[in-house]
Amino acid sequence: MSRFLLLTDQPDFEKVVQLAIRGSLPGNLQRIPAAAVQLAPQELLARSLGEPTDVLMFGPDVSRTAALDLATAMDLLHPDISVVLTAPADSELIMSAMRAGIRDIAEPGSEPEQLRLLLERNCLTTESRRRKSGEGNIERRRGRVIAVMSPKGGVGKTTVATNLAVGLSKFAPMGVVILDLDLQFGDVASALNLEPEHTITDAVFGAAAQDSMVLKAYLSVGESGVYALCGPKNPADADLISAEQVAILVSQLAAEFQYVVLDTAPGLGEHLLAALEMATDAVWVCGMDVPSIRGMNNGLVVLRELQLVPEGRHVVLNFADRRAGLSVQDVELSIGLPIDAVIPVSRSVSLSTNKGVPLLAEKSRGPAWRNLDKFARRFDPASKDALRKSAHRREVLQ
Ligand SMILES: Nc1ncnc2c1ncn2[C@@H]1O[C@H](COP(=O)(O)OP(=O)(O)O)[C@@H](O)[C@H]1O
Ligand SMILES: [Mg+2]
Incomplete structure (x- = not known):
């Protein structure tokens, strides 16, 4: 029986995978010589005995180019x-793997326990994909949906959203998608230097709305290692896209990805409200000026009335500047919420927008980089900052 198909000629590696599976995961492992990577998907699967294959694993000795080619064909025929x-x-391998539809990358020296977790995760993905394809369109939510928002424009929503997506992909490679819900003037494509072939308009009309596999083919892959679904090329499309379509799209993405980051338009439009129904986290971006703080207060009141405040709540103070005449504490007192990240006003941020490379994808480690990086790590379930999520530490301006 072969629920797990392993291509390798290394008996030692087979042993580790065997240990990972035995006694903890149902189904058996079948080893096939590494040269079988040259076969077409159908020929390879014809060699699999017994149960249908859930996970196809390439050992460390399999030719990488051939593995990527086979994975691409597999993704089309047996997604x-x-x-x-x-x-x-x-990072180069991660990019090529993402493009080939590979679900996970195992480190060659992994312990059986690490491999067990990885294989278990992949079995669950396979199961849920099979269930879904038999079941129709609206999936159960799995991933964390993080809406980055503010009542005002120009306060840094796109900056925070794109950097957050890049920061998350450092601990969840291939597990992050950013969706541009600024349907009229979205600039995620420009912030990530993408020229998307498909946009949200294609994703909500036609085949992709019925089928998550098709939807995945519509995503763009940024150099920084995140998937993106960019805003319409024509601002007029915004009127054609309904709130319900946005809700379905967000739940489709959440069923496929560990993290779905939503960049949004200023204000509390119907698309944002629909997406908030699915959101697990809200990231409020606030500038260090009185209109921005007032706007945020008003926005919070409205969302509380509508009972649309997601469980996870995070506040980012952007454009922080000692000379602004307000302190971080002033802002906290005024909005009645603790501030979780302070991003100083910085030339490195505006330069990164103009280059189309989010700051976190760069090596420069100035204060803005450090604080954005630390902010993204709050969402890492393995990090200490995430465990301490209720204990907000006072942020200071550096
Ligand atoms: N901390 C910062 N320091 C300097 N410039 C910033 C900072 N945050 C954002 N910007 C710049 O401000 C502009 C607007 O930011 P953006 O993220 O597009 O805002 P929004 O999405 O809220 O409209 C961009 O050019 C961006 O580079
Ligand atoms: Mg924006």
């Missing part, structure tokens, strides 16, 4: 099967 590569993950 339900999870394909796992074993290789040291560098």
Whole structure:
């Protein structure tokens, strides 16, 4: 029986995978020589005995180019099967793997326990994909949906959203998608230097709305390693897209990704309200000026009335400047909420927008970089900051 198909010629590696599976995961492991990577998907699967294959794993000795080619073909013909590569993950490999539809990358020296978690996760993905394809369109929510918002424009929503997506992808490679819900004037594409072939308009009309596999083919992959679904090329499309379509889209993405970051338009439009129904977290971006703080207060009141305040709540104070005439504490007192991240006004941020490379994708480690990075790590379930989520520490301006 072969729920797990492993391509390798290394008996030692097979042993580790065997240990990972035995006694903890149902189904058996079948090893096939590494050279089988040259076969077409159908020929390879024809060699699998017994149960249908859930996970196809390439050992560390399998030719990488051939593995990527086979994964691409597999993704088209059998998108339900999870394909796992074993290789040291560098950013270039992660990008190619994402494009080939590979679900996970295992480190070559992994312990059986690490592999067990990885294989278990991939079995669950396969199961849920099979269930969904049999079941129709609206999926159960799985991933964390983080809406980045503010009543005002120009306060740094897109900056925070794109950097958050890049920051999250550092601990969840291939697990992050950013969706541009600024349907008229969205600039996620420009912030990530993308020229998307497909946009949200394609995703909500036609086949993708019925099928998450098709939807995935409509996503763009940024150099910084995040998936993106960009805003319409024509601002007039915004009127054609309904709140309900946005809600379905967000739940489709949340069923496929660990993190869905929503960049939004200023204000509390119907698209944002629909998306908030699905959101697990709200990130409020606030400038260090009185109109921005007032706007945020009003926005919070409205959302509380509508009972649309997501469970996770985070406040980012952007454009922070000692000379603004307000302190961080003044802002906290005024909005009645603690501030979780303070991003100083910085030339490095505006330069990064103009280059189309989010600051966190760069090496420069100035104060804005550090605080954005720390903010993204709040969402890492393994990080200490995430565990301490209720204990807001006072942020200071550096
Ligand atoms: N901390 C900052 N320091 C300097 N410039 C910033 C900072 N945050 C954002 N900006 C710049 O402000 C402009 C507006 O930011 P953006 O993220 O597009 O805002 P929004 O999405 O809220 O309209 C961009 O050009 C961006 O580079
Ligand atoms: Mg914006």
